[in-house]
Amino acid sequence: MTVPHTSRARALVVCRDGDAIPPELHGAVIAIGNFDGLHRGHQSLIATAVEAAHRESRPAAILTFDPHPRAFFAPQASHFRLTPEPVKLKILAQLGVDVAFIRRFDATLAGTSARDFVHDLLHRQLGASALVIGGDFHFGRGREGTPAVLVELAGEEGIGVTTVGTVKDDGSAVSSSRIRAALEVGDIGTANELLGYRWFVEGEVRHGDKRGRVLGYPTANLRLDEGCHLAHGIYAVRVAVAPGEVRDGVASFGRRPTFDNGAPLLETFIFDFSGDLYGRSLDIEFIGRIRPEERFESAEALVEQMKRDEARAREMLAASRESELRSFIG
Known part of the structure; x- marks a missing residue:
């Protein structure tokens, strides 16, 4: 699945912790992930969310986290961010996303149970109507939440969940780590091929x-x-x-x-x-x-x-x- 090309970026709304969500952006279809790189796999998730949102006449959204959880758990390590936030937001605007929900990844969020993540964040705060995730998505305290757990917990709140299959290149999953490895040796061709841009x-x-x-x-x-x-x-x-x-x-x-x-x-x-x-x-x-x-x-x-x-x-x-x-x- 590819994201429809737009000739220019739409106005992207950014909502951080504590920000009021404009009424017209309630009930969004939300793709969830760290989205570092916004590579072909990420774009597949976002395209699924955008298409579902258009079918239902709802806003298309992403939920992402800052800092990257890896940087939170290993602050002493140097983390190569493929798309720092300003770059990420520029790309999201061109992928047809209406709103980016950015939540601070801190000790409180890291310690949130899977159930509270769904009920308090996704349902009560963000008012999600549907969710789109990848097959390797984990969430909640100690990564206790799996795609199957999300389907169950979200279903209790009346929220549908779509799981998008892995995008592969040369038989291996397209991943941020593969792209970082390519850039670290100057292999721009491979990095760009995996990114899709x-x-x-x-x-x-x-x-x-x-x-x-x-x-x-x-x-x-x-x-x-x-x-x-x-x-x-x-x-x-x-x-x-x-x-x-x-x-x-x-x-x-x-x-x-x-x-x-x-x-x-x-x-x-x-x-x-x-x-x-x-x-x-x-x-x-x-x-x-x-x-x-x-x-x-x-x-x-x-x-x-x-x-x-x-x-x-x-x-x-x-x-x-x-x-x-x-x-x-x-």
Whole structure:
């Protein structure tokens, strides 16, 4: 099942803990999950919820949690979030979702029984009319709630439950962990195939040391989330510089070993573009990896390699136009 393509995002309502739910959004069909990545499996759940909502003339919603439960239970570990909340909300708006219910995952929620999760949260607070889940969905204290338990408890409240089958690729389930593993080695092609769209990041352009301008390659610099484990290297990218304006480019993500070996930074050279982007938020989607990050003996040697990187990026970007992969930027 695929999600119908919409040419532009609808107005997505976000309801957090304690927020009043607008009356017109009561009785929603709710897909439940962490939805990190919003990959093809997640999109199948959401499409099922959207289609059911349309049939019943009800709102389509998702229920998700922040922080990710894994980050709550292991706060000392670095968690690679594929879609930080601003990115997640942009995608949800384009998938036809009317409302995103975001609940804080804390000790109270972690200790909630399966029965109270259904009665207090899903029924009393959110007023769900129907639920959509994946076959591996667990909920409640100690993960005591299973899909079968949800069907029973939700049925007591008059709430229907639809369980969506696993989406597979090459015989294995499409999962956030598989996508993280691909990105950690720079395998953009596999990551994008599992996502069903081109992975992208969002960030504010900040001032740097202006070294790229001196080298003839001025860049827009973004600091990504500290937990981002994207492999350091050079990438062919596309950049949404303004609504409806997407430009090709080449980006370096890493520590700049030729110069300072500093904190990881995404530095993007946008082809055929001039303008002041400082302080603006950019969406940058990844098309493919050109090479790993490396140290050069001189700035001149680096510039020569950058010219080759630019040429290769242009080739990759031209070839990618034949792809049927979806883009959520621009």
